Amino acid sequence: MFLLLLLLLAAVAVPSLGQNASGAINSDGVCECSLILPDNTFPVARMEYLERTSRQLNLSVQLEISKVKEYTHTMSVYASRLVNLTRRVESIETGGSYTQLDFELLKLEIRELVSLTTQLKVTLNGSNAIINKLYKEIENISLTVSKLESYDKLNVLAIRREIASLRLRLSDCEENQAASTPKPIDYGNCEHGGLLNVSEPFVIQLNWKGSGSKYGGWGKDPTPLPTKEELYWVAPLLNERRLDTFRLYASYDELLLTRNPIDKNLVIPGRYSSYGQGSGMVLYNNSLYYNCYNRRDMCRYNVDTNVLERQTLTGAVFNNRFSYQGVKFQDMDFAVDESGVWVIYSTEENAGNMVISKLNLTSFNVERTWITKQFKPGVSSAFMICGVLYAIRPVNTRMEEIFYTFDTRTSEEGRISIKMNKMLELLQSVNYNPSDHKLYVYNDGYEMTYDVIFKPYVPPANSK
Numbered sequence: 001m002f003l004l005l006l007l008l009l010a011a012v013a014v015p016s017l018g019q020n021a022s023g024a025i026n027s028d029g030v031c032e033c034s035l036i037l038p039d040n041t042f043p044v045a046r047m048e049y050l051e052r053t054s055r056q057l058n059l060s061v062q063l064e065i066s067k068v069k070e071y072t073h074t075m076s077v078y079a080s081r082l083v084n085l086t087r088r089v090e091s092i093e094t095g096g097s098y099t100q101l102d103f104e105l106l107k108l109e110i111r112e113l114v115s116l117t118t119q120l121k122v123t124l125n126g127s128n129a130i131i132n133k134l135y136k137e138i139e140n141i142s143l144t145v146s147k148l149e150s151y152d153k154l155n156v157l158a159i160r161r162e163i164a165s166l167r168l169r170l171s172d173c174e175e176n177q178a179a180s181t182p183k184p185i186d187y188g189n190c191e192h193g194g195l196l197n198v199s200e201p202f203v204i205q206l207n208w209k210g211s212g213s214k215y216g217g218w219g220k221d222p223t224p225l226p227t228k229e230e231l232y233w234v235a236p237l238l239n240e241r242r243l244d245t246f247r248l249y250a251s252y253d254e255l256l257l258t259r260n261p262i263d264k265n266l267v268i269p270g271r272y273s274s275y276g277q278g279s280g281m282v283l284y285n286n287s288l289y290y291n292c293y294n295r296r297d298m299c300r301y302n303v304d305t306n307v308l309e310r311q312t313l314t315g316a317v318f319n320n321r322f323s324y325q326g327v328k329f330q331d332m333d334f335a336v337d338e339s340g341v342w343v344i345y346s347t348e349e350n351a352g353n354m355v356i357s358k359l360n361l362t363s364f365n366v367e368r369t370w371i372t373k374q375f376k377p378g379v380s381s382a383f384m385i386c387g388v389l390y391a392i393r394p395v396n397t398r399m400e401e402i403f404y405t406f407d408t409r410t411s412e413e414g415r416i417s418i419k420m421n422k423m424l425e426l427l428q429s430v431n432y433n434p435s436d437h438k439l440y441v442y443n444d445g446y447e448m449t450y451d452v453i454f455k456p457y458v459p460p461a462n463s464k
Contacts, residue, residue: 188222188338188434190386193455195402198420198439204447208247208258209236211445215327216243216279217429218447219440222336223285225304233283234447235276241320241329242293243276248303264288264303274299274308278323279429279442280333284341285361291332294319298332298343300364311364313357315347322346322376326394326426337384338434344389346376354379356389356408372406373413379404381430383439385452397425423448 023033207213213236221231232255235246248262249255268274275293282289283303292299292310296318300309318331322345333344341359343366346352356370372389379391380400391404402418424444431440432452439450 187437190338191457192386193458194388194405195385195390195416195418195452196455197418197453198402199451199453200421201423201441201443201448201450203423204449205256207234207236207442207445207447208261213237214426214445215240215428216445217281217431217440217442219283219431220433220436220438221283221286222433222435225286228286231283231286233288235281235288236445237276237279241277243278243281243290246281246288262303264301264306266301266308268308277318278329278331278333279327280330280344281429282334282336282341282431284336289334289341289343289359291318291329298334298359298364309364313343313345313366315349316345316355317348317352321348322352324382325377325380327380327428330429333382335382335384335432336434337432338386342384344376344382344384352376354382354389354391354406356384356406358408368408370406370408370411374404374406381427383430383432385432385434392420392427392430395419398422400427420450 023031025031207216207218216234216236218234219232221228221233224231228250230251232249232252233246234249234255235243237243238245244267245263245265248264250260250262254260266274266276276288276290276299277293277295278291280291286303288299288301288303290299290301291297295310296314296316297310297312300311301307313332316332320329321331323330324333331345335342335344339358340361343357343359345355345357347355350371352375354372354374354376356372357366358368359365360367374391378393380394382389382391384390387408389404389406389408390402391406392400392402393404395401398421400420400422402416402420405414405416406412407414422441422443423446426444427441428444429440429442432438433440437452437454439452441448441450
């Protein structure tokens with residue numbers, strides 16, 4: 001019975017392993033059974049390998065689950081940051097208060113979000129709809145921040161930067177002002193260090209003859225008679241060469257309004273030599289100084305008595321021989337400074353270089369002459385300040401440069417660079433006025449002025 005039971009159990013446990021079973025009763029009445037088992041054995045090694053692999057897979061799954069939980073938590077945190085970031089950007093878009101630091105912090109957070117999202121995509125080894133959507137939202141908000149910073153529709157940042165710059169410049173100016181405040185310069189006084197700069201041009205008006213009169217000059221008498229508080233003059237040429245009439249105005253207001261003009265006529269029948277030639281005229285102490293027409297002579301015309309005086313300027317060229325660059329028939333250029341009247345011209349003997357002569361106002365003769373090395377046709381105009389010649393040359397159609405000096409007190413030449421903006425191409429006449437420290441400029445028919453700025457006065461080293 002025991003054997004039968006064992007066989008039955010074996011048959012139930014491994015029914016598939018049995019191949020053939022038979023039984024019979026022997027002569028003693030005992031039941032005998034025979035069982036044929038297969039030759040192959042149980043695959044224990046394979047079973048162990050499966051068990052190890054299963055354990056390793058279980059560990060890997062647990063590790064990946066931990067990573068997913070960690071990144072889920074991280075994504076939740078950064079999603080909250082993204083919501084906060086979006087609200088801050090919306091605040092800037094709607095005009096809320098912000099500074100450059102706000103933009104820098106926004107861009108830093110955006111870079112962190114981009115880095116995390118990229119890391120998530122690599123870790124998950126492929127595309128993920130949620131991560132792709134998050135990445136797209138980060139890109140959109142980054143673009144919005146960049147546009148806001150570059151556009152700055154309220155100009156708040158630009159204004160703040162400009163205010164900060166202005167405050168800094170004002171502080172520097174106050175410090176410099178406190179450190180050294182030069183005393184005001186008296187008009188007609190030469191206690192300064194020479195020309196420092198000129199202002200932007202101030203356009204007064206078109207000359208009284210109109211835009212067709214591009215050649216000429218204008219200015220203000222620095223030493224009017226005691227009976228005249230002011231005396232302005234405007235002298236447009238008839239053409240590029242001849243001066244026959246000019247106007248006087250008793251005040252600046254009358255000049256602007258062209259009211260009560262005094263017309264002066266230089267035409268004397270049969271005497272062409274009374275005409276003026278070129279744009280080099282100047283009014284000083286009630287008399288107009290100019291180059292007599294078609295002559296080597298200087299003319300002085302008293303505007304009250306109409307008396308005309310002539311004086312030959314020995315050696316001077318005339319009739320457009322060595323005129324200024326771009327300006328015809330200005331062979332003689334009269335100038336005024338704190339000490340009186342000068343004439344700037346050229347001679348054949350000096351090969352066309354500029355010559356400066358100081359005039360005696362009583363005798364109308366040349367008191368003294370200085371020879372320079374500056375070629376006059378290389379200059380567009382010139383003026384005198386405190387015995388120093390300042391020569392100008394064109395830079396382009398909208399700018400001139402004061403580039404050359406000659407000091408008659410020391411006979412020394414110098415080089416400077418002071419830019420002068422201009423409205424039109426040609427400066428026909430430039431006259432300095434010591435009574436108000438202005439340059440009176442005739443620019444292709446327009447009357448303009450420049451304020452002159454001087455360097456502070458520095459006493460000589462040996463002065464006490």
